[in-house]
Amino acid sequence: MQLQARSERMLLAGQWIRADKTFEVHNPQDNQLIATVPLASKSDMLFAIEKAEEAFQRSRAWPTHERISVLQRAADYMEDNKEDYAKTIALEGSKTINEARGEVKRAIQTLRISAEEARRINGETIQFDQNEGSENRVGYNYRFPIGVVGAITPFNDPLNLVAHKVGPAIASGNAIVVKPASVTPLSALMLAEAFMNAGLPAGMLSVITGSGREVGKTLVKHPAVKMISFTGGLEAGEKIASQAGLKKVSMELGSNSPVIVLNDANMQDAVQSCVSGAFSAVGQNCIGVQRIYIERERYEEFLEDFKKYTKELQVGDKLNESTDVGPMINEQEAKRVESWVNETLKDGATLQAGGVRDGSYYYPTVLTDVPETAKLAQEEIFGPVVLLYAVNDINEAVQKSNDVNYGLQAGIFTSNIDKAYYSIHNLEVGGVMVNDSSDYRIDAMPFGGVKGSGLGREGVRSTIETMTEPKVVCFKLQNRLL
Numbered sequence: 010m011q012l013q014a015r016s017e018r019m020l021l022a023g024q025w026i027r028a029d030k031t032f033e034v035h036n037p038q039d040n041q042l043i044a045t046v047p048l049a050s051k052s053d054m055l056f057a058i059e060k061a062e063e064a065f066q067r068s069r070a071w072p073t074h075e076r077i078s079v080l081q082r083a084a085d086y087m088e089d090n091k092e093d094y095a096k097t098i099a100l101e102g103s104k105t106i107n108e109a110r111g112e113v114k115r116a117i118q119t120l121r122i123s124a125e126e127a128r129r130i131n132g133e134t135i136q137f138d139q140n141e142g143s144e145n146r147v148g149y150n151y152r153f154p155i156g157v158v159g160a161i162t163p164f165n166d167p168l169n170l171v172a173h174k175v176g177p178a179i180a181s182g183n184a185i186v187v188k189p190a191s192v193t194p195l196s197a198l199m200l201a202e203a204f205m206n207a208g209l210p211a212g213m214l215s216v217i218t219g220s221g222r223e224v225g226k227t228l229v230k231h232p233a234v235k236m237i238s239f240t241g242g243l244e245a246g247e248k249i250a251s252q253a254g255l256k257k258v259s260m261e262l263g264s265n266s267p268v269i270v271l272n273d274a275n276m277q278d279a280v281q282s283c284v285s286g287a288f289s290a291v292g293q294n295c296i297g298v299q300r301i302y303i304e305r306e307r308y309e310e311f312l313e314d315f316k317k318y319t320k321e322l323q324v325g326d327k328l329n330e331s332t333d334v335g336p337m338i339n340e341q342e343a344k345r346v347e348s349w350v351n352e353t354l355k356d357g358a359t360l361q362a363g364g365v366r367d368g369s370y371y372y373p374t375v376l377t378d379v380p381e382t383a384k385l386a387q388e389e390i391f392g393p394v395v396l397l398y399a400v401n402d403i404n405e406a407v408q409k410s411n412d413v414n415y416g417l418q419a420g421i422f423t424s425n426i427d428k429a430y431y432s433i434h435n436l437e438v439g440g441v442m443v444n445d446s447s448d449y450r451i452d453a454m455p456f457g458g459v460k461g462s463g464l465g466r467e468g469v470r471s472t473i474e475t476m477t478e479p480k481v482v483c484f485k486l487q488n489r490l491l
Contacts, residue, residue: 021053023210023212028048028050031048036101048220050219058157059233064210065156076179076180080124091110099328112169119469129470130152130473130477146486151482158476159188161188161249175187180473187214188217189216197218200216246260261463263461268421268447269301269403275444281318288393291393300410308399312397324372346394350376417458418449419440420449421444437460439456452469453470
């Protein structure tokens with residue numbers, strides 16, 4: 010079906026504008042043109058930052074109840090138009106329509122949580138008289154917004170990951186400039202539309218579309234930007250950290266997530282959870298299951314069931330309600346995954362399922378006997394590929410799980426509470442999901458990792474804490490009344 014391509018505008022300091030130059034957004038399924046989008050210039054980004062700083066200065070006394078109302082109205086607008094949001098996510102990205110609907114539901118919840126957390130940006134009293142000589146002092150601390158936040162977002166969750174930056178920024182009274190992924194900018198623009206309809210003050214949000222090299226670097230290095238919130242790859246994260254200078258940096262940089270399956274696990278639950286965790290969103294998911302360590306006694310049982318469920322997944326049209334797995338974000342990425350798999354097969358790995366590319370589609374792939382030094386075992390594949398290993402016990406499973414430069418989330422399936430706690434205390438990750446795969450998250454929880462998986466924590470409350478600073482207030486009383 011031929012769709013009419015949209016001609017989009019970007020949000021620049023409260024105004025929807027076009028640009029002299031544009032770029033195209035294509036459906037990765039068939040390369041059909043979806044929209045033309047403004048290709049912002051460096052001067053556009055500089056103007057957005059300037060206006061964000063002005064808007065923040067004007068809004069220093071922005072009442073909490075007004076911030077809450079804006080967030081609630083934005084969430085309501087998205088709720089009223091949720092199918093349009095879902096279709097946009099599915100068209101510009103890799104998600105099936107059902108996965109896209111799930112993302113819209115989460116994004117709405119992210120904004121509603123942000124509204125609730127705006128009520129709870131609290132300080133605390135300080136007992137200054139704990140220090141000898143300070144008996145006549147009383148005080149407290151409170152949290153205040155840091156100013157202008159710069160956000161750079163990826164393609165794999167083009168709506169909710171933007172909401173995770175914009176929602177907390179508005180809740181805490183900050184201005185924010187967003188640079189969305191160039192392959193999926195439409196969802197971010199639609200989120201901005203919700204905030205404009207909600208009455209957000211002009212300048213508090215800009216969504217600047219274009220080249221990361223052209224406008225992203227300007228956003229990262231600008232001295233008026235007090236914090237950079239980035240979600241993306243490790244290499245890009247390291248470059249941003251080196252460019253940012255003396256400002257806050259929050260980064261979620263992906264992972265190579267492990268799951269441990271012990272002999273006493275509910276095997277059917279473990280298999281189904283891991284299949285879903287490995288192949289949802291075509292594996293383009295920072296907490297997607299990449300390595301599974303199964304105790305040896307039940308390894309063959311797990312492998313056979315895992316292959317069975319994997320082969321039952323329906324690969325096809327993203328807008329078809331029965332489709333489980335759509336295309337990758339573009340054919341180049343599918344070819345990259347194909348080359349990584351083929352390289353590993355040459356090194357002795359065994360193909361158990363999948364291993365087939367058809368244009369931008371790469372079929373869900375299961376590998377065994379993968380050398381632990383292989384790129385597939387050490388790096389983030391960010392595609393529909395999972396590696397299965399047999400291990401002797403939980404000690405070996407935990408040691409192998411930790412043997413990569415990532416640590417975002419992990420899962421363990423067991424009915425033994427002692428072994429669960431062993432994994433909790435010894436896995437080098439930011440989150441351990443017990444009797445779930447690594448691919449489990451709610452939007453209210455702290456979310457982030459260790460090692461190459463990033464810096465800081467997302468999740469609405471955690472992000473608000475990062476986007477605010479504590480200020481101490483102390484009164485020296487001239488006449489002690491007590």
